[in-house]
Amino acid sequence: MPTAEHDGLARRCPACGAVRQQIPEYSVSAEFYDVLHGAEYRRSALELAAPAAAARLGIVELGAGTGLVTEVLVSASSVPVHVVEPAAAMRAVLLSRLAAAGPDTLGRVTVHPCPAQQLGLAAQADLAVCLRVIAGLPPVERRSVWHSAATWLLPGGLLLVDRPPRHLPAEPRQRVVGEVRIGIDTYTARLTEHPKGDHVQLDYTYLVRRQGRVIRRAEETFHQWPLTDEELDRELADAGFRLEGEQTPGVLRLRRLDHQDVITHRN
Numbered sequence: 001m002p003t004a005e006h007d008g009l010a011r012r013c014p015a016c017g018a019v020r021q022q023i024p025e026y027s028v029s030a031e032f033y034d035v036l037h038g039a040e041y042r043r044s045a046l047e048l049a050a051p052a053a054a055a056r057l058g059i060v061e062l063g064a065g066t067g068l069v070t071e072v073l074v075s076a077s078s079v080p081v082h083v084v085e086p087a088a089a090m091r092a093v094l095l096s097r098l099a100a101a102g103p104d105t106l107g108r109v110t111v112h113p114c115p116a117q118q119l120g121l122a123a124q125a126d127l128a129v130c131l132r133v134i135a136g137l138p139p140v141e142r143r144s145v146w147h148s149a150a151t152w153l154l155p156g157g158l159l160l161v162d163r164p165p166r167h168l169p170a171e172p173r174q175r176v177v178g179e180v181r182i183g184i185d186t187y188t189a190r191l192t193e194h195p196k197g198d199h200v201q202l203d204y205t206y207l208v209r210r211q212g213r214v215i216r217r218a219e220e221t222f223h224q225w226p227l228t229d230e231e232l233d234r235e236l237a238d239a240g241f242r243l244e245g246e247q248t249p250g251v252l253r254l255r256r257l258d259h260q261d262v263i264t265h266r267n
């Protein structure tokens, strides 16, 4: 049986030579995700209620994480919702959230525990949503995800995705992410971004303080790949999408073209 060769970012299958994404585990970050990001991400997800309400066939959310966006998509819509989440730690929070939401939600949402590239769901959606995922995919996987999304959507369907950064930071930079009080403790994270060749390494250090003293410290590292406008245009055209504009600042509206439109768009 072939074993995978890991370099921390991707793994190469010795049988077929394909470089696949090393899916981040979120085994540390899942615990802190909603505490530190929940308020902001829930607020911005509300902007997607209108496109979700307009869906007539189905919705796919890829990289649903803990379900902060899923919750809005499900409550605003009345169609089947397929959520894709490969990381078990994030999925545990997502499933708990869905279970607490009641029978209407449980009857309409299907959770797929695989990477988006492996989701076979031909023409079952008119809306796909992907927030805070694309930048974390190595280029080969990112291109594969555009093509997968095109298969899930009907021609004319809409893909909403936040635009990855255009450039690497010129030098390492650090910032504090969130600061939330829970009982007598304060939760926060320090994020350090290190440019490394074609990508940026994101080191998260989670800190829990009690009366000013650090009582817990936990770390997890992620990676992001920037994408120029030219690369983005080329990848979208190859996968059969047209950039229509922005749904909200930084969230792109990508229209799935039909076959004839793809040919015209490429020429």
Ligand SMILES: C[S@@+](CC[C@H](N)C(=O)[O-])C[C@H]1O[C@@H](n2cnc3c(N)ncnc32)[C@H](O)[C@@H]1O
Binding pocket: 021, 023, 024, 026, 041, 062, 063, 064, 065, 066, 067, 068, 069, 084, 085, 086, 087, 090, 114, 115, 116, 117, 130, 131, 132, 133, 136, 137
């Ligand atoms: C930063 S979280 C964003 C979660 C959620 N979209 C949100 O905005 O709160 C990125 C999520 O993408 C998932 N992910 C990473 N690679 C993926 C892939 N190839 N297919 C689907 N999901 C993926 C991760 O497991 C993680 O839960």
